[in-house]
Amino acid sequence: GKKIKFRIKMQIKLNGKAYETGASDLDGLKREVKFSGEIAVINGYASTQNCELKAGDELFLLARGAELAPQELRALMFARNAPAVNAALQGSRVAICGLGGLGSNVAILLARAGVGELFLIDFDIVEPTNLNRQQYEIGDLYKPKTVALCEKIARINPFVRVRTLNERLTAQNVAEILKNERIICECFDDAAAKVMLFDALGGTDRFLICASGMAGSGAANEIRTTRLGKNVFVCGDRKSAAAQGVGLLAPRVALCAAHQANVALRLILGEEG
Numbered sequence: 001g002k003k004i005k006f007r008i009k010m011q012i013k014l015n016g017k018a019y020e021t022g023a024s025d026l027d028g029l030k031r032e033v034k035f036s037g038e039i040a041v042i043n044g045y046a047s048t049q050n051c052e053l054k055a056g057d058e059l060f061l062l063a064r065g066a067e068l069a070p071q072e073l074r075a076l077m078f079a080r081n082a083p084a085v086n087a088a089l090q091g092s093r094v095a096i097c098g099l100g101g102l103g104s105n106v107a108i109l110l111a112r113a114g115v116g117e118l119f120l121i122d123f124d125i126v127e128p129t130n131l132n133r134q135q136y137e138i139g140d141l142y143k144p145k146t147v148a149l150c151e152k153i154a155r156i157n158p159f160v161r162v163r164t165l166n167e168r169l170t171a172q173n174v175a176e177i178l179k180n181e182r183i184i185c186e187c188f189d190d191a192a193a194k195v196m197l198f199d200a201l202g203g204t205d206r207f208l209i210c211a212s213g214m215a216g217s218g219a220a221n222e223i224r225t226t227r228l229g230k231n232v233f234v235c236g237d238r239k240s241a242a243a244q245g246v247g248l249l250a251p252r253v254a255l256c257a258a259h260q261a262n263v264a265l266r267l268i269l270g271e272e273g
Helices: 026-033 070-077 083-090 101-113 147-156 190-200 248-269
Strands: 008-014 017-021 041-044 058-061 093-097 118-119 161-165 182-184 207-211 224-228 233-237
Touching: 008 224, 017 147, 026 041, 026 058, 058 070, 083 248, 093 101, 101 147, 101 182, 101 248, 118 147, 147 161, 161 248, 190 207, 207 248, 224 248, 233 248
Parallel strands: 008 058, 093 118, 093 182, 118 161, 182 207, 207 233
Antiparallel strands: 008 017, 041 058, 224 233
8 A cells, every 4th residue: 555654743943932843954944834034043053054953953044134023033142052051141140340441342242142141330431542442432432331331232132131330349349249249350450459359359259250461462362361279260461561652452452351251151151160
């Protein structure tokens, strides 16, 4: 008699929702759902070629220019992370002390990565001299840095929860302000403030991600991450300092900030510690 061919169906997630498919590969799924768009993201990877599907895969299929509801936008923004990474990031929080060349870059990087909550701390306003290396624009001039950066993050990733504190951290208030923070990025310009934060928190069980040495136009590979003890990381070349004739330039400052943000992400994902 005539043989009947059965297709075993499996559960996947398609565009953020549970979906049962009989397709065994990406092309088969596209035919099944009559998709003719351009964008396919599978488990965080943007695929341009056919590939095998497995139960539990998370896929997003999207046509360029399509209008998105807020939840669709949120799902697609996080689609480029692996599912387990998303779960860890969205449940995490990082405090950033100082929102200048380091802190403003760290905050933007972590917001783009999808960290669930940022605690932004600075007492200063945006000055014209900040624009050579910090994540601010001419339209931000003379705004509090907390306000300007919060607005910018909302335009990049409105799904990040942002808390701000427009106050100077001192030896008298730092322990109380940061008492609930596990991962803290030290992003001060002032050497005395760096020492103050280290003295207050360096011996605790919190993770302190510091920066030292990023001035001038030295080689990019001189910017490194060094671990001091169990809970302190120092990013930078640990030797260069701004002085007459040696300024702070955007590339090296951003490199150092990227090291700090990367340490924070590794801590969140359990790859450090």
